[in-house]
Amino acid sequence: MSAFSTIGFATPVFWAGLLLIVVFSVNLRWLPSAGMSSIGGPPATSLEGLLERLRHLVLPASTLAFFYLSIYVRITRSAMLEVYGLDFVRTARAKGLSELRISLRHVLRNALLPVVTLTGLQLASLLGGSIVIETIFSWPGLGRLAFDAVFQRDVNLLLGVFLFSSLLVVLMNLLVDILYAFLDPRIAGGRT
Template sequence: MTAALRLAPIHRYLLKRLLQVIPTALVIVLVSFVLMKSAPGDMVDVIAGESGGATAEYMEDMRKLYGLDVPVQEQFLTFLKNVSHLDLGYSFRDSMPVSELIWSALPATLLLSLTAILFAVALGIALGAIAARFRGTPLDTGITVVSSIGFATPLFWVGLMLIVLFGVKLRWLPVAGLTTVGMDYASNWDYAKDVAAHLVLPALSLGCFYLALYVRLTRSAMLEIFDLDFVRTARAKGISEWRVVVRHVLRNALLPIATVTGLQLGGLFSGTVVIETVFGWPGIGRIAYDAVTARDINLFLSIFLCSSFLVVAMNLVVDLLYAVLDPRIEVAA
């Protein structure tokens, strides 16, 4: 009997899912590589365009320097070989190793994404629970209509409108960057306040979409549970309506919410591209956009590789969280 077969069911399940990460990530990176190579031009063309022109000999030398003169399949295999040695390569656009570039941008993306999701989860669950509790009333209709508008409104439009209102008209908040350029901070507290001020608008813009999603999800999940037998039994026992809503209905509605939250966390990199571009936020989404426009293949593929691993990892965490939230659910080995 192999070691894997002697493992407990949960361990076998974890091992099986972890082994699935590698082929999944490879397929994602391969598709991304093919799409990137299908676009007209390459990094040398971008560099030549930005410099105002270049001779054919110079461009040929540049392609040899960047390894773009070899067949595309060889370029892809070279990238995979470097990744197997934990080397993500070099970003010629930013003149620094890709790993350093990603690590330097990761904190900004985590700060923006986690703030937006925490805001959306807390307020979305509260509004969704209120709408479900008072279903059919004007309060329910108002919350549902507003959430539908928020869900259908493009992220970039929300960001631009917030910039116009709070940045241009009222001048309450900064509209670009992570910190104020040239600011001399007297203390860490002053630095934190400046970052928080810059964070408000992008986090609010990104959170509006997630907020609408959690309101609709919480409301629909709770409405299904309100009609179940155990809820009617709890009411028949004389339990207060507040305890019925929170302890019985909302608690059982957390399963789909946990699933969506896990998937949103897995899409941290991709979900912030638009907002980081609109607000000039120095995160992963912004450098991913810059990598595409500059045809920086090493940086682009590395971001997609990290993103794919994160998505698969968060899916695994959500599966395990299901078993914790609901003991009736067993993890299949």
């Protein structure tokens, strides 16, 4: 996992996207290389149209996930190693709990707090960083819309994209606060 996360973090996103296109679209011909749907394909309102759009979404989503997943693996691993050294883990072992229960119930739950924080903070960079992916895969998305609005000097459209992005970030931070209360009951009760 450490080697996978190091490779994923070190690989540029555009290069990973181009590599996935070469492997899965050109060589294997399993997935489409670009666009949101095929020309003359089924309508978007039908089940076949939805499946077609999902096929077109696999490569861009995999490219973004490859980079961000490697970050989360590294953060989770280091947080879990830190939590393993705390006193309550030693107490749980002394009580005779299994290692799986200790890992999932005690260590992972406490180690997820920095991961949840990072997820909330990276939503804005995910929206902005997706411009490269949207360009490589010819996917009409929010990042590309903002990029085109800058070059067309469409201030109203750009402000609309910023407002929508800001609302997403605020909602994500609210979700992070709710997850904090679920993961650490001390936060919900106001105790520190």
